Amino acid sequence: MNDNAPPANANIHDVARLAEVSVATVSNVLNESRPVAAATRARVLKAVAALGYTPHAAARSMRGRGSGLIGLIVADITNPFFTSLVHAVERAANDGGYAVLLCNSDEDPAREQQHLQLLRAQRVDGVILAATGHASHERAAALGQLQVPVVLVDRGSAEFGRDAVMLDNRRAGLEAVRHIIGFGHRRIAMLSGPAAVSTAAERLAGYREALLEGGLAYDERWVRDAGYREERAYDAACEMLRARERPTAVFAANDLIAIGLMRAIADLGLRCPEDVSVVSIDDFAWANAFRPRMTTVAQPVAAMGESAVRMLLSRIDRSAAALPPRTEIMAPMLVVRDSCCAPPQRVVAGAMS
Structure with a gap:
């Protein structure tokens, strides 16, 4: 048995212990009932993600509040480009008070679709997607069912109609x-x-x-x-x-x-x-x-990750809700x-x- 495995049914006390905060602080973060320092909030949300703790996040989402989670799907985590991208996205998301749920499709459209369904179940506030190359009705349907903002990074296609950050x-x-x-x-x-x-x-x-x-x-x-x-x-x-x-x-x-x-x-x-x-x-x-x-x-990987997070957060907080899909093309060197x-x-x- 793995002593480091998360509890099978994690509760708010497990989150508090892992984040090294009080239960009240966890509650304040999840319910947005009182201000919490950004670093503490990020630590709590990391613990929530690590433990797979979702009941209160789901309840908050049903009340119209966010989960504080962003989904990131990369095409191949063994690719050094995507490893660097993950680092950039996580850093920028944490600075914005969000934790990141990382998924690796391994260039497999079926796995990509499963990850999209998983992120929907986790009620993430938005998704950054480096897509597999194969267009599919299943992926289009899964993206539609998410009902949260999606930003493409590195890879794009006319089928998406979403914000995107790409290299030239x-x-x-x-x-x-x-x-x-x-x-x-x-x-x-x-x-x-x-x-x-x-x-x-x-x-x-x-x-x-x-x-x-x-x-x-x-x-x-x-x-x-x-x-x-x-x-x-x-x-x-x-x-x-x-x-x-x-x-x-x-x-x-x-x-x-x-x-x-x-x-x-x-x-x-x-x-x-x-x-x-x-x-x-x-x-x-x-x-x-x-x-x-x-x-x-x-490739300006750090800038691409930061820009993708910035675009996503502007959609999440609705400051860019009325804008049409935007594509930022970055210059190679x-x-x-x-x-x-x-x-x-x-x-x-x-x-x-």
């Missing part, structure tokens, strides 16, 4: 590939994400635009769907780099893909950037610790390091001459 992904792809072309590369491959995911489609559009701008033909054989997954990227990169005429540069659509690509380069006995130049998108925390240090197009150089003169299967 087309520009990110354009700047990444334009940088590679500047070294003289002509055989430039792309390890992409799933075609159904908006970020992948937009980054691919930027890749194609850069090729056109550089006078290079687009060849679908040089583009592989790596699914935004490290292992799929590794397999696709190994196949691509073993080819008789391999690419001299590869654009990785996110940092998980870049990790798989770098593993493949090392396992095949190749060198980056001497044999294969690499540029990616995301700029994860340890990109500067790679050898070579990774050239990336950075190319971070030049050491993973790109001029291409080798002649490339054959597994060797350079």
Whole structure:
């Protein structure tokens, strides 16, 4: 038996003990009957979320008051981008007096729908959603049933009609590939994400635009769907780099893909950037610790998370209730390091001459 497991039927006394406050303070937070310091309120709401304590939150919601909870659904918690996003959202939400219930869909639409239903049952005051790439009537229905504000972050689609915070992904792809072309590369491959995911489609559009701008033909054989997954990227990169005429540069659509690509380069006995130049998108925390240090197009993750929370809270407190859906597009930034150089003169299967 796990001694650290929450009580099966947590009550207000359990919440008070975990938050290290009095029962009266918990009651004041949940019922908004008396002012409570922001830090204390956040601690109580964290305890409520950790224990799964919902009866009073449900009662407050029925009386027209909020639960003090925000739902956050990310597409893949193992992706460094989403890990950083969670941190930014939680910090901004806590500053606003809210606790965050975190859900991970793992790129699975069925799990995403289950999480939406769970958040509805928890009577959250709003939801921040990094959606899976697959449009569905079930998700649209689940979002409608929530009856609370929803803000999309990172990924969007015309099906939603909600507030959104996005990166300019087309520009990110354009700047990444334009940088590679500047070294003289002509055989430039792309390890992409799933075609159904908006970020992948937009980054691919930027890749194609850069090729056109550089006078290079687009060849679908040089583009592989790596699914935004490290292992799929590794397999696709190994196949691509073993080819008789391999690419001299590869654009990785996110940092998980870049990790798989770098593993493949090392396992095949190749060198980056001497044999294969690499540029990616995301700029994860340890990109500067790679050898070579990774050239990336950075996303302003903290600003994206903070903006999503700000949008959501403005809908929750009704200060923006009359406004139409808003989309904030954030600019990427190319971070030049050491993973790109001029291409080798002649490339054959597994060797350079």
